[in-house]
Structure formats: C-alpha cells, structure tokens
C-alpha cells in the first residue's frame with residue numbers, strides 16, 4: 001500500500017476543515033472578481049477573530065465579487081511548502097493566493113507583519129511593490145497595526161486602509177474592478193485608489209506625504225458584526241461572536257486601541273435581535289466589545305439570548321491591551337474573571353489615565369466570587385513613572401484579592417510598550433536589564449504569597465514588538481533580512497537600525513514616521529494628555545513628600 005504524500009495529507013486537512021464548517025451567512029457563489037483575505041495566523045487563531053469574519057462578509061457579498069480565505073500554515077506544513085516550493089493555498093479553492101485579483105492582508109498586530117512576508121515568500125509574490133508594477137494581484141493591507149503605522153510595511157503593499165473597512169473597502173473594490181476589467185495599467189488603478197479617503201498608497205503618496213490621510217470609521221448603524229462561519233477547530237470552538245459596540249468610552253492614555261477606535265459606538269439591542277435569532281442554539285454566544293459590561297442595553301441583550309435558548313457571555317475586557325488579544329480563549333472563558341488593573345497603585349493608574357480604583361476591582365471580585373471559578377489579574381511592568389513602591393503595590397493588590405476570595409488566582413504580567421497614537425508615544429521603553437530584574441523579583445514575591453500561576457512576558461519578544469510598531473521603513477528591510485533565517489540582532493543591524501532606539505525618549509519636535517496620518521484627533525491632544533500625566537505624577541510625588 002502506498003503511503004500518503006505530505007501534499008495529499010495537507011490537502012486532506014484543508015478539506016476536513018472546510019467540511020467541519022457551518023456557514024451562518026453565505027457569500028456570492030458567482031462573480032468575476034476574485035479576492036482573497038490572508039490572515040497571517042494559523043486557522044484556529046484566525047477564525048476566532050471577529051475582524052476576520054467582518055472583512056470576509058464585506059468582500060464576499062460585494063456585487064460580482066468572490067472571496068476566498070488563506071491562513072499561515074502550521075509549522076510542519078510551512079517547512080514542507082518552503083522545501084517543496086509550494087505556495088500557500090486558499091482554504092476554499094485550493095488555489096495559490098497569488099492567483100487572485102486582490103489580496104487583502106489582515107494585520108491587527110505588528111506580530112502579523114513577519115508571517116505576512118513569510119506567506120508572500122512561500123507564494124512567490126515579489127516583495128517590493130515597485131517591482132510588481134505590471135503584476136497582479138493588488139496587495140492591500142488592513143488592521144489596527146497598519147492603521148497606526150503603515151510605514152514599516154510601505155515597501156511591500158500597494159495600498160493601506162487607514163481605519164475601518166466599512167466605509168472604504170467598497171469604493172476600493174469598485175475602482176479595481178472597473179479599471180482592472182478595462183485592462184488599465186496598475187499605475188492608473190493605484191492613482192485612483194490614492195484619491196479615496198482613508199487610503200494610503202505608497203507609490204503615489206511616498207513615505208512622507210505632503211497632505212495627511214484621514215482615518216475612516218464606520219457609522220453606528222454599521223456596527224454589529226457577527227461570526228459568519230462556525231467551526232469546532234478554532235480557539236473558540238462552536239462559538240458565535242457578536243459585536244455589540246466598537247471603540248472604548250474610557251480612552252486610557254496608554255491604549256492605542258482606545259485612541260484608534262474612537263469614537264465609541266454602541267449598537268442597540270433591538271437592531272441586533274434579528275442577528276441573535278439566526279444563531280443556532282447548539283452554539284455559544286459571546287457579546288464582544290472593548291468594555292462590554294458598559295453597554296447600556298446589556299441586560300436586554302442577555303434576555304434576547306435567553307429567549308433564543310442561547311447561553312450568552314461577554315468578552316471580558318478582551319481589547320484592553322493589544323498584547324492580550326492572543327489570549328482570547330482564557331479571557332472568554334465564562335468561569336474566569338479577568339481583571340486588568342495594569343498597576344497595583346491608584347496613583348500610578350491615574351497617571352496612565354485609567355480612572356478606576358483598587359477598591360472598584362476588589363468590589364468586582366467580591367461580587368463575582370460566587371459565580372466564577374478562577375480569577376486572573378493582569379498587570380503591566382515598565383509603565384512610565386513606575387517606581388519600586390508601585391511594584392510592591394502589585395503584591396499588595398494580589399494579597400488583598402486573595403484575602404477577599406477563596407477561589408484560585410493567577411497573575412499575568414505584560415510589559416508596557418509606548419505605542420504610536422497614545423499620550424506616551426514619545427516616552428522611552430523601560431530597558432531590558434531593569435525589566436528582567438523587576439520581573440524576576442515580582443515572580444519571586446508572588447510565589448512567596450502562594451501564587452504559582454504567573455505568566456510573564458518575554459522581555460526580548462516585547463522589545464522586538466516595540467521596535468516594529470515604532471519603526472520606519474528600515475523595519476521593513478529588517479523583516480526582509482530576517483527571512484534569510486538570521487536572528488533579530490543581525491536583521492536590525494543589517495538594516496541599519498539600532499535596537500536601542502526604543503529605550504530613548506523621542507524628541508517632540510521631530511516628525512514621527514506615522515505623523516502624516518490624521519486620526520481625527522491631533523498631536524496637540526496627545527501632548528496635552530501627556531502633560532496631564534506629568535501633572536498627575538507631580539501630584540503623587542508631592543503627596544509622598
């Protein structure tokens with residue numbers, strides 16, 4: 001009997017994933033314009049991400065348009081494809097991702113940038129956009145990371161959507177379809193795209209455009225995305241996610257998502273009801289938003305779910321920190337209360353603009369203790385102005401939680417990154433040596449009070465994230481070098497980038513790579529917020545004196 005080849009095995013796997021899917025809504029089955037969404041994450045993670053479903057719905061239902069999906073192959077398959085020179089295939093068609101008219105890469109996080117290039121390399125897509133002048137497909141990038149700072153990826157993509165796709169994607173499709181079907185040169189299509197609001201086209205605008213490109217966002221009526229394909233093989237098996245609000249009403253000074261998803265928009269319960277009615281009662285339902293418990297009609301939404309025999313739960317603070325996005329499974333676990341005080345002291349929390357007190361978290365713990373089975377507390381290390389007493393306050397915070405609740409407590413620690421478009425975008429990142437030392441001390445102290453489950457960040461990986469998201473075009477060169485299999489040090493070095501650059505403050509008078517964008521709020525607001533943080537810090541120093 002002949003053994004199955006690796007190629008057959010991976011193709012079988014693709015067919016199994018497809019066969020296990022249940023569609024809540026179907027896209028066009030005929031169309032002349034072939035689009036493809038590539039999400040540079042593996043299937044299980046990608047299909048648990050609501051933004052992916054939202055984008056797929058938009059593309060697959062646009063007139064005359066077909067849409068397929070592609071994901072980052074798992075490691076073994078990736079290595080096999082690389083050795084055998086096999087491209088990444090679309091899940092739905094088995095065709096190479098290169099064989100489409102429009103290839104849209106979704107990149108919510110800067111950690112998606114390198115895998116996006118890996119998918120392009122596997123599929124033999126020429127990296128540099130200027131070398132693809134006469135080649136198809138057109139490569140479009142979207143997602144929070146490239147909305148914040150598209151410059152590091154500007155050599156690779158033909159166009160970037162700055163902001164949300166609802167108002168922009170339709171006009172993009174119309175231009176590409178109409179000019180493409182008339183066989184107009186690609187340069188003409190890009191010139192057409194560059195005229196659209198919210199589109200950044202490097203070949204036309206350059207890397208330092210003279211006029212600003214305005215972020216676009218959806219109207220409140222368009223909010224309410226729903227999972228369109230249910231699968232047992234995702235990080236949220238057999239689950240439907242329904243968006244009940246977008247943006248965040250709190251706008252903490254350090255949170256990039258909070259700023260870039262302004263304004264806060266809620267969808268009304270009565271407008272979501274018909275969507276909830278479509279959800280099969282053998283699936284779980286998650287109401288998603290940055291802060292879902294703040295939705296004005298959460299109670300009504302819970303009642304609608306109950307009427308439909310659905311057990312609904314909320315995505316507890318899933319977006320508070322972009323780094324936590326990967327932990328969706330834990331966060332959505334109905335039996336775990338996840339709280340994100342970020343720091344242990346009220347005064348430092350006030351400095352970073354998160355206006356909640358320790359007491360409000362303790363109250364939440366008291367109330368939830370009879371309902372949940374576990375508590376996870378998330379902190380950030382290396383927050384601007386953090387001092388040794390703030391780190392002691394973390395231990396005190398955890399000790400208090402343990403004293404008011406008998407249920408098991410775990411702690412998660414991330415490192416603060418001064419991200420673009422936040423009040424702290426000019427500040428320096430805490431240096432590696434200090435952060436390593438503080439993390440080790442914290443773990444030891446947590447262990448001494450009986451917290452065994454501590455997930456700490458990898459300081460080295462966080463350092464790379466910061467270099468990517470705060471970078472300029474040279475970051476793109478470093479990513480390309482990294483594809484040769486070298487380490488990050490070599491990659492950044494060969495791209496002429498100092499890895500220490502993120503450990504220094506940025507000069508407020510010097511232009512930042514992302515400054516040409518217009519986010520709907522100015523640098524003046526960010527600078528003012530930073531001044532307010534300084535004032536809060538001064539106040540707490542005076543109080544201590």
Ligand code: SF4
Pocket residue numbers: 248249250251252255257258259290291319320321354
């Ligand atoms: S940290 Fe959380 S509460 Fe604050 S702005 Fe971000 S999402 Fe909103």
